[in-house]
Amino acid sequence: METILVQEGEEDFQEVICTAAGGRPHPNITWMLPEPKNTPPLHRNISKPDTVTSSYRFPSELYEGENITCVFEYALLPFMSTRTVTLPTYYLSSLKLKDHSLTTNNENETSLAFQLEDTNVRIRMEILGDLPSYKTSCVKDGHPLPEDVSVVGDDLFIRGPLQLHHAGEYVCQASYRKHLATLQFTVEAKPKVLLPVSFPPNISLTLKENSDHLRIECLALNASPAANVSWIFPHELNSTIHSDVTTRNGSHSVRSVLTVPVCMPSEYTIECVVEHLLLTGKKERQVSLPVCARPNITLHSSIEWESDTAYAGLVCSVESERPPVTISWGTENCDIDISSELVMSQSESQKSHMVIAESVAHIPIYLYGGCTVTCAVEHLGLEKPEKKSIDLPSLGLSTSRLFVGEELYDRLWHAVCEYSGDGVKPNVSWILPDDDTIVQPTVPSTYNGINVQVNSTFEFQLSQYEGKDLICVIQNKHGKDERQTIHVPKYSISSIEVLNKTTLYRRTPGHHEHRVTLQENLSYQKILLRAHGNAPSYKTQCYREDGSVAHTVGMALVFTEPVSELDAGLYICHVSYHHHTATVSIRMDVSSEETQHMIFVTTCFSSAVAITLILTVVLCVLCSIQNKRVLTYGTIPLFVLGPLSAL
CATH class of the missing domain: 2.60.40.10 (Immunoglobulins)
Structure with missing residues (x-):
C-alpha cells in the first residue's frame, strides 16, 4: 500500500494504491473509505497475469487526515490482511520576512528602510508550514503592485531605481486551498546619506575550507578612498590571488581572496596587509595554515x-x-x-x-x-x-623434456612433451611424420607463482608411427620457439621357441607342429615358450583345436588341473606385441604310468634281443676264422680256446 501526490492542472490529489502480487488465483481487494465529500474519490482496478492493483484518487483538500484501509482476501487463507494509511494533513504556520538587515519593528509594525535610487531591491519572505504547493501574492496600499514591482518566487522584487511612490504599506499572502498566511510590512524610501570625503575601512579576515583548498578572504570595507590590500606568504606556497573593488554611495570596498592548499606539510603563517591614508601605519591580519597529517x-x-x-x-x-x-x-x-x-x-x-x-x-x-x-x-x-x-621476481631458464612410451592400462603409446618456464605459457603442438600434420592435444597446466608447467601428451597406436620421428613444437607467443624430436622404436617378433623337450613334426609344407608329452594325473604342468624379437613385453594367447581358450600365465601354457586324455590334442599359441605377432602349433600327448612301464620293458627286451643277435654274428665270424687256421696249422692255440669256452 502506497500514497503518492498527483497534480493535474491546478488540482492536487492523493492517490492510494494497493497491490497484491504472485497469488494464484488473484486475491480480492476491498476498501474501507471515509464518508464521501462533495467530490467522490476516483477508483480504478488493473489486473496483470501476476499482479492485481486497485487504487483510489482523493482530492487533497477534502480528505486531509482521513484513514484509508485496504483489505486483501484470499480464498486459500482463513484470515484477511489489511493495510491502513492516513492521508497527509497540511498546515501553514506563518509568512515572515527572511534575514533582512534593514528590518525595524515599532509597535507591532514591521518597517523596511531603503535609500532612494537603490536598484534591484529584493525583499525575501519565508513560508513556514507543510504544503505540497502554494501561491504568493502581494498588494500595496490595497491596490495592485506597481508595474516595476513583482513577486518572484517567495521574494518581492523592486527593480528600481527606488522612488517615493514605492514607499507604502504592503500586504502579502501565501495560500493553498483553505490554508492562508498573511505578512504586512511598510517600505520607507529615505534620502541618500552623504558620507564624508575620506573615511577608514572596516578590516576583517575570514578563512573558508573547500574540499581541497582554503580560501582566505581579506576585506577592507566602506572606505574612501579605497584601501590597498596585499599579502605576505612564503614564495614556495602554491597559491592564487583574486581581488576586486566595489563602489556604493561613494564608499569603496576591497575584497582580496588568497587560495592555498587545504593543509601543508609544515606550519605556515599568512598575513593580510591593509594600507589607508587614515590608518596609522599598516594593519596586519594573520592566519596559520593547518598542518597535514602524513599519509x-x-x-x-x-x-x-x-x-x-x-x-x-x-x-x-x-x-x-x-x-x-x-x-x-x-x-x-x-x-x-x-x-x-x-x-x-x-x-x-x-x-x-x-x-x-x-x-x-x-x-x-x-x-x-x-x-x-x-x-x-x-x-x-x-x-x-x-x-x-x-x-619483481626474476625469470629463470626454461626446461623441456620429451619421452615416448607405452601406457600399460590403455595399450596406447604416449609421446609426452614437458615444459617448465617463467612468465609465459607456451603453445605446445606436435608435427606428425609423413604429411607433416600439426595436432594440438589438450594441454594441462600447473601454475606456481610466475612458473608454469605444461604437459602435452599425444596418444597414438604403435602401428601408426613405429620407427618414425615425432616433433614437439613449443611456441612462445612473444617470439621464442623450440623444437624437439623423438624417435618411436621399431619392434619385431621373428619366431616362437618351445622350451620343453619336443619332437618336430611337419604336417604340411611350411607348417610344423611341436609334439610335447605331459604326464597324466599331474597338476601345474607347463609348456614353456620363448619369443625371439626385441619387443619389451609379450602377450600370449593359446587356443585348443576346437577354438576354446587355454590357460596361460606369462609365456607358458599352464595346466593347473591334473592332466588327462581330454587335454591331449592340438594347441595354437599366439605371441604378440601390439600389431606384431607370431604363432606356434603344439601337439600335446598324455602319457600314463603303465604305458611308461610297458615302454620300458619293451625297450629293455628289444635291446637284449639286439645285443644277442650282434654277439651271435660276431661268434660266427670268429669261428669261421678259427677253422681256417686249424686246417692250416693243425692246432688251436690256447689263447683262442679260452675266450671261446667262456662264451
Missing part, C-alpha cells in the same frame, strides 16, 4: 595469470585525512619505460574520516622480471614525493 602508504603485490601471461598485480594504497593524492609508477635498475606496458586504474573510497586512494598496476613479468617497480606518492602532507618499491 599511510602501503604497496602490495600478487601474481596473476591472464591470457597465458603472468602479471604482477601491484596495489599502491594511500590512506590520508585529506585528498588529493597523486600516484605514479616507475622502475629502477631497468632501462625500460614502464608506461608503455603499464595497465593502471585508480580509485578513491571513504573510510570513516579517512580517504583511501588506490592505484592498481598490471605489469607483465616477461618484460619486467627482476626489475624494481616504484610507486611514487605526492600529497600535501609530504614535502617531497615518497616512494615505495618492490622487486
Whole structure:
C-alpha cells in the first residue's frame, strides 16, 4: 500500500494504491473509505497475469487526515490482511520576512528602510508550514503592485531605481486551498546619506575550507578612498590571488581572496596587509595554515595469470585525512619505460574520516622480471614525493623434456612433451611424420607463482608411427620457439621357441607342429615358450583345436588341473606385441604310468634281443676264422680256446 501526490492542472490529489502480487488465483481487494465529500474519490482496478492493483484518487483538500484501509482476501487463507494509511494533513504556520538587515519593528509594525535610487531591491519572505504547493501574492496600499514591482518566487522584487511612490504599506499572502498566511510590512524610501570625503575601512579576515583548498578572504570595507590590500606568504606556497573593488554611495570596498592548499606539510603563517591614508601605519591580519597529517602508504603485490601471461598485480594504497593524492609508477635498475606496458586504474573510497586512494598496476613479468617497480606518492602532507618499491621476481631458464612410451592400462603409446618456464605459457603442438600434420592435444597446466608447467601428451597406436620421428613444437607467443624430436622404436617378433623337450613334426609344407608329452594325473604342468624379437613385453594367447581358450600365465601354457586324455590334442599359441605377432602349433600327448612301464620293458627286451643277435654274428665270424687256421696249422692255440669256452 502506497500514497503518492498527483497534480493535474491546478488540482492536487492523493492517490492510494494497493497491490497484491504472485497469488494464484488473484486475491480480492476491498476498501474501507471515509464518508464521501462533495467530490467522490476516483477508483480504478488493473489486473496483470501476476499482479492485481486497485487504487483510489482523493482530492487533497477534502480528505486531509482521513484513514484509508485496504483489505486483501484470499480464498486459500482463513484470515484477511489489511493495510491502513492516513492521508497527509497540511498546515501553514506563518509568512515572515527572511534575514533582512534593514528590518525595524515599532509597535507591532514591521518597517523596511531603503535609500532612494537603490536598484534591484529584493525583499525575501519565508513560508513556514507543510504544503505540497502554494501561491504568493502581494498588494500595496490595497491596490495592485506597481508595474516595476513583482513577486518572484517567495521574494518581492523592486527593480528600481527606488522612488517615493514605492514607499507604502504592503500586504502579502501565501495560500493553498483553505490554508492562508498573511505578512504586512511598510517600505520607507529615505534620502541618500552623504558620507564624508575620506573615511577608514572596516578590516576583517575570514578563512573558508573547500574540499581541497582554503580560501582566505581579506576585506577592507566602506572606505574612501579605497584601501590597498596585499599579502605576505612564503614564495614556495602554491597559491592564487583574486581581488576586486566595489563602489556604493561613494564608499569603496576591497575584497582580496588568497587560495592555498587545504593543509601543508609544515606550519605556515599568512598575513593580510591593509594600507589607508587614515590608518596609522599598516594593519596586519594573520592566519596559520593547518598542518597535514602524513599519509599511510602501503604497496602490495600478487601474481596473476591472464591470457597465458603472468602479471604482477601491484596495489599502491594511500590512506590520508585529506585528498588529493597523486600516484605514479616507475622502475629502477631497468632501462625500460614502464608506461608503455603499464595497465593502471585508480580509485578513491571513504573510510570513516579517512580517504583511501588506490592505484592498481598490471605489469607483465616477461618484460619486467627482476626489475624494481616504484610507486611514487605526492600529497600535501609530504614535502617531497615518497616512494615505495618492490622487486619483481626474476625469470629463470626454461626446461623441456620429451619421452615416448607405452601406457600399460590403455595399450596406447604416449609421446609426452614437458615444459617448465617463467612468465609465459607456451603453445605446445606436435608435427606428425609423413604429411607433416600439426595436432594440438589438450594441454594441462600447473601454475606456481610466475612458473608454469605444461604437459602435452599425444596418444597414438604403435602401428601408426613405429620407427618414425615425432616433433614437439613449443611456441612462445612473444617470439621464442623450440623444437624437439623423438624417435618411436621399431619392434619385431621373428619366431616362437618351445622350451620343453619336443619332437618336430611337419604336417604340411611350411607348417610344423611341436609334439610335447605331459604326464597324466599331474597338476601345474607347463609348456614353456620363448619369443625371439626385441619387443619389451609379450602377450600370449593359446587356443585348443576346437577354438576354446587355454590357460596361460606369462609365456607358458599352464595346466593347473591334473592332466588327462581330454587335454591331449592340438594347441595354437599366439605371441604378440601390439600389431606384431607370431604363432606356434603344439601337439600335446598324455602319457600314463603303465604305458611308461610297458615302454620300458619293451625297450629293455628289444635291446637284449639286439645285443644277442650282434654277439651271435660276431661268434660266427670268429669261428669261421678259427677253422681256417686249424686246417692250416693243425692246432688251436690256447689263447683262442679260452675266450671261446667262456662264451
